[in-house]
Amino acid sequence: MPRSETGSRDVTVGIKEVAQQAGVSPGTVSNVLNRPERVAPETRARVQRVIKELGFVRNGSASSLRAGHGRIVGLMLLDLGNPFFAEVARGVEDLMSERDYGVILCGSASQAGREARNMRMLAEQQVRGVLVTPVSDSRGTPALLRERGIPTVLLDHPATRGDQCSVTVDDVTGGWLAVNHLLERGARDIVFLGGPLTIRQNADRRKGALRALREAGAGTLREVIVDEMNSRAGHEAAERLLAELPDAVFCANDLLAMGVLRVFLQQGVRVPGRVLVVGYDDIEYAVASAVPLTSVRQPPYKLGRIAAKLLLDECDNPGEHAHQQIMFQPELIIRESTSR
Amino acid sequence: MPRSETGSRDVTVGIKEVAQQAGVSPGTVSNVLNRPERVAPETRARVQRVIKELGFVRNGSASSLRAGHGRIVGLMLLDLGNPFFAEVARGVEDLMSERDYGVILCGSASQAGREARNMRMLAEQQVRGVLVTPVSDSRGTPALLRERGIPTVLLDHPATRGDQCSVTVDDVTGGWLAVNHLLERGARDIVFLGGPLTIRQNADRRKGALRALREAGAGTLREVIVDEMNSRAGHEAAERLLAELPDAVFCANDLLAMGVLRVFLQQGVRVPGRVLVVGYDDIEYAVASAVPLTSVRQPPYKLGRIAAKLLLDECDNPGEHAHQQIMFQPELIIRESTSR
DNA sequence: GAGATCTATTGACACGTTTCAATCGGACCG
DNA sequence: CGGTCCGATTGAAACGTGTCAATAGATCTC
Numbered sequence: 001m002p003r004s005e006t007g008s009r010d011v012t013v014g015i016k017e018v019a020q021q022a023g024v025s026p027g028t029v030s031n032v033l034n035r036p037e038r039v040a041p042e043t044r045a046r047v048q049r050v051i052k053e054l055g056f057v058r059n060g061s062a063s064s065l066r067a068g069h070g071r072i073v074g075l076m077l078l079d080l081g082n083p084f085f086a087e088v089a090r091g092v093e094d095l096m097s098e099r100d101y102g103v104i105l106c107g108s109a110s111q112a113g114r115e116a117r118n119m120r121m122l123a124e125q126q127v128r129g130v131l132v133t134p135v136s137d138s139r140g141t142p143a144l145l146r147e148r149g150i151p152t153v154l155l156d157h158p159a160t161r162g163d164q165c166s167v168t169v170d171d172v173t174g175g176w177l178a179v180n181h182l183l184e185r186g187a188r189d190i191v192f193l194g195g196p197l198t199i200r201q202n203a204d205r206r207k208g209a210l211r212a213l214r215e216a217g218a219g220t221l222r223e224v225i226v227d228e229m230n231s232r233a234g235h236e237a238a239e240r241l242l243a244e245l246p247d248a249v250f251c252a253n254d255l256l257a258m259g260v261l262r263v264f265l266q267q268g269v270r271v272p273g274r275v276l277v278v279g280y281d282d283i284e285y286a287v288a289s290a291v292p293l294t295s296v297r298q299p300p301y302k303l304g305r306i307a308a309k310l311l312l313d314e315c316d317n318p319g320e321h322a323h324q325q326i327m328f329q330p331e332l333i334i335r336e337s338t339s340r
Numbered sequence: 341m342p343r344s345e346t347g348s349r350d351v352t353v354g355i356k357e358v359a360q361q362a363g364v365s366p367g368t369v370s371n372v373l374n375r376p377e378r379v380a381p382e383t384r385a386r387v388q389r390v391i392k393e394l395g396f397v398r399n400g401s402a403s404s405l406r407a408g409h410g411r412i413v414g415l416m417l418l419d420l421g422n423p424f425f426a427e428v429a430r431g432v433e434d435l436m437s438e439r440d441y442g443v444i445l446c447g448s449a450s451q452a453g454r455e456a457r458n459m460r461m462l463a464e465q466q467v468r469g470v471l472v473t474p475v476s477d478s479r480g481t482p483a484l485l486r487e488r489g490i491p492t493v494l495l496d497h498p499a500t501r502g503d504q505c506s507v508t509v510d511d512v513t514g515g516w517l518a519v520n521h522l523l524e525r526g527a528r529d530i531v532f533l534g535g536p537l538t539i540r541q542n543a544d545r546r547k548g549a550l551r552a553l554r555e556a557g558a559g560t561l562r563e564v565i566v567d568e569m570n571s572r573a574g575h576e577a578a579e580r581l582l583a584e585l586p587d588a589v590f591c592a593n594d595l596l597a598m599g600v601l602r603v604f605l606q607q608g609v610r611v612p613g614r615v616l617v618v619g620y621d622d623i624e625y626a627v628a629s630a631v632p633l634t635s636v637r638q639p640p641y642k643l644g645r646i647a648a649k650l651l652l653d654e655c656d657n658p659g660e661h662a663h664q665q666i667m668f669q670p671e672l673i674i675r676e677s678t679s680r
Numbered sequence: 681g682a683g684a685t686c687t688a689t690t691g692a693c694a695c696g697t698t699t700c701a702a703t704c705g706g707a708c709c710g
Numbered sequence: 711c712g713g714t715c716c717g718a719t720t721g722a723a724a725c726g727t728g729t730c731a732a733t734a735g736a737t738c739t740c
Contacts, residue, residue, distance in 0.1 A: 100461070
């Protein structure tokens, strides 16, 4: 076993050892770590050198116990398996990493129970703030944290009142874009395939779809609601659709669409020849799928990154921080699955 | 604003308030939380009722300061954007959530610098243990944590010495399966497209490929090494390949393969007619791609879940825990991209 | 040159929990 | 009935850091 160059560095080296070695008081070491500008340059340099020599690592538990919060934020998403949310997570993680924050990642799997459990866990961890895509409503579990004074930013969910930040994409418009496009392509019997309408994203996309139909004064919307929003669910739903094929299917996300696509192609249902298919999210794989998928594009990485920025702004300037509700506009990416 | 049923519950309710309200000492409350079996059933029930009434949430910072560690583990992966690792993360997260642990997720983006920074952050957070897919070598940064007595399990990377657990998939065999299959299909001029060989997964898959060639006594391996392992990199590599098309391309992951596939199809290079393509990981989208992709399947969710289990076992029974090196065997999934 | 002002540093206390030796009360044994 | 043992509970110390009022030293002002 290699011996450390500093001799027998034992179990823990704390702020006190550093202070002693550098010939200053513990308070000064703490200042070097937290408010370096208040320490004379030479002292600062000396302390930092000792820190490096001794391999000192600050005890985050003690720090956040005393300070009331640490350099950790919580990130709670609906579904870690969905590339859309994976990209959101990447955006958050990148920014937090730059600012030297850690991220506790939780998946709620769209279940209120898991959401509540994880929120409680985050509260226990004294996280500095939380980014959350709520399962149903921002007045539910997320409110629990806000009561405790933990800043919260809603991700992909609008803030109903102006007392918190949110970053969203306009899902009503997204639904409208998709169905309007299908109508233009001549589809009339349209299926909306989505998850539970208690999840806002689904409800809004459906609302946009209905609006498009109303404005056009044509077409009908059949609704197929599934429990989960992965390709397996799309698979199963598509099998039920085979009995009575629609002109088009508008899927509330790309995973569903890819499941649908697969069944249709296997069963010899031509896409786009017989049925048009539109997805949502425009995940990286939509373009590469068997029939390149028309999809409503959202900017997930940017979503995560901006939400993270808002959260840290609220944490760092609690006084002057002005809550913002940011809404991006989605974009329809037209590919082969809806070509004439 | 709704008033709490317990009156004006202020900022923080600590273990002391609970103790007072329940007519016991703080020590007993702590025992209810940590060793309930040592507390008389009636006392326990009373304390738990008060905890619920007061909405008490344990302060994890104080807890882990005193106890030396908290209920958090670190998870460090190469690339959060890769569905393979996303599935690994899901496996870890699910198990940890069941055992009431939190997970701090970090991505190293295959950069040693980011790995080191994040490892330091995890050490600061006093994590209970760490699951890590090291960028290059387990003797690098991960060793830093082990010196501090933090249990570490290697994910998708074998433990060289028997002093820690690891969970891996046999990548040499995986490479062999892929290339052997290509040889059987008649390919001779084969390209290996992968990331830096300093990353073990790439090195092993290449080694397996070479072994297959040697055993067959036929065929040659051209190597194309790219910096990142996403579909963009595959895209760029494929464009360079157009100048001198091989018989087959063995890609070190599916993202690369999908990038390659896209360029080939756009440029009119028939797959599998002119070039065979094999991927690696068998991500969910491989089956749905334009030409369904032959790929080497790994069990990512199981990988994550088992690694998590091993880590907690080491944490909970530090004495009797026996380090294990678990290796799964990969499986070749044959699809259209290599059909005759 | 004496007081005022300012900067750099100090030192002790507090954060909320866990832990452990000490204590208490009751049951059991001879 | 006295002594012993055992389980349940207690109370205070300690974990390592951040904070802040106090201090020391240096510079400036009149």
